[in-house]
Amino acid sequence: MKYLQYKTLKWKIIKQLSNLNFSIGLLLTISTISILGTVIEQDKNIDFYQFNYPIKPDISYVINWKNILYFGLNHIYTNWWFILLIALFFCSLITCTFSQQMPSLRNARHWKFIPYNKNKNSNIDYLPIKSFINIIYSLSQHNYYVFQRNNKIYGYKGLIGRLAPIFVHISIIITLTGNMLGLFTGFISQEIIPKGETFHIQNFIKSGKYSYLPYNIIGKIDNFSIEYNPNSSIKQFYSSISLKNNKNENLIQQKIYVNSPLKFHGLTFYQTSWNLEGLKIQIDNKLIQQKLQEIKINKIRTWIYNFNFTNHNSLFFLVNGLNNKILIYNSSGQLLQSIQTNETFNIHGHQITIKEIIPSTGIQIKTDPGIPIVYLGFFILIISIITSYLSYNQIWINIENNKIHLKGTTNRGQLTFEEELTQIQKYYIKVTI
Known part of the structure; x- marks a missing residue:
């Protein structure tokens, strides 16, 4: 009895998670909260919020510094309830992919010699019976996969167009995985180092719970220089950085500047600021x-x-x-x-x-193991956008009353599909003459 109750509850949870409306609701909620995170400045000190979000007896009373700190709106993206929403959305996408999208794809690959309703179909054409083989040949010449049983024919093409929703789900799942990996294992450090001084990675601005600090890397600012415009304004500033291990062996040396960081074993050194x-x-x-x-x-x-x-x-x-x-x-x-x-x-x-x-340079050191995974997710998303423009066409052919009844459906590009049906008919007539 308990097993049946557990099984029933499990399927109810799976059904709810795979519900499209539930997934869309979660996505809209996450998007709304993310927008709120761009409006309210993140990771500032208490004085900043007290000054910019004071308590006033008007509509802004709801968004004041006390409520911001109480609900964790000053660090939305690392808040436990935001991570919980991401996890729910992640589970919803996985459940929907394997319980609905994958079975739908498998079903699309199966041939379907099913009867059709003439009243519900707008793409019905009638051809004279001259050669049943030639109509199969005509479909093959237009890149259809053709299946025959007795006097019935089924053909389809553009199955890759049915992969677009699956690619979208997979890309979002991979992107979320990369974001969570970066959140829990990445860190950001800000260092202000005078010219000629050595430094360790230690002044953390943000770090994940499972982030790893590379203790065996020592940095040194070998040189710092500023390039000026003719009007004496600053054009660019440069820092020459050398990295050594704990045995004082040189690992890498590079001059960095804004938008040209040093990358070494997952660490990225950005040029951010300077001072005298x-x-x-x-x-x-x-x-x-x-x-x-x-x-x-x-x-x-x-x-x-x-x-x-x-x-x-x-x-x-x-x-x-x-x-x-x-x-x-x-x-x-x-x-x-x-x-x-x-x-x-x-x-x-x-x-x-x-x-x-004596100048000093501001160096931001960042590691985010999830970045390659996020890039992979966006790459798959681009593929899904491309495949979404491909039509999935299906054609059924029956012989009835000494005529070939040709029916076709498509999920997009109706006019193009009707033109293709006309070309198939013309080709059939041409090869049977």
Whole structure:
């Protein structure tokens, strides 16, 4: 008794999961939530949501920072209920594919010598009986698979057109699998590394529950440079990265820039940002290294360092780029010098040389094992779009009242199919003359 109840419940669940309306409802729900995830900024701090989504006594009261945090709308795509919806949709597609689409495809391959209703068919033509073999030959010449039993003929072509729905389901299943794999095993790390420094992958922005950190890879920023336009605006910036293992053996070295990352064993190193960290200053025979502070002057990024030269004198070093001159002001705001790096100037009996401007580069390290799987899913989806334009045609032929009754149906391209039926008839008449 319990086994029968279990079996009945199992088939009810399978029937519900394979229901087309249920699948469409899940897809629309997931799409709506995804749209909401693009409207509400994701993975920001609490202060951001408190400032941008305050509690107000109007319609926006529903979408405020408290509700956003309570329902997890600040990280929708990693929320447990969103993953549950994806899993349900995944199971629904698999169930629908194997319980409906695959049996439908197998059924389409079977020959069907079934009677037809003349009142329900608009593609019925009558041909004189001259040669039953010739009508079979005519169908074969038009690429139909032909089956004969007694005085009945069945032919079909374009079976691949029936694969389009299956390809769509398979592509979505593969794409979802790739997304889930990336969600649980991928990570994103953001590193700010000064020129010449080594780094480990450690500053994680986002990581999956089962992500793996490659501890045996050490990176180094060998060089950093900026390419400027004629108007002094930045055209591109470059970082030369070398990767080594824990035995200090070189693995790979490459110059990266925006939209040209370094890829190595599933890791991708993107160039994201840059900054000026400090100055190396030589005062007489003493070399010091000081940190720069970023400010904005007329919305232009500028870096400043306040050097207390004596108890009563201060020098201000202003830097606005790697290749631009360094401006030196006194405490009264008077411009004293405008120099390049490695250029020496004298002040208060001391020789001062700016040996180097130390830049830093922003590197985003990302790994996502699901990307190739997602690409495969989209590739299959493209195939499904192409195959969906192919017609699935069926033709039945009976001999009745000394006439050949020809009936045809198609799932798309009705006018093209009617023209093909006319060509088949003409070809039959031609070969039987």
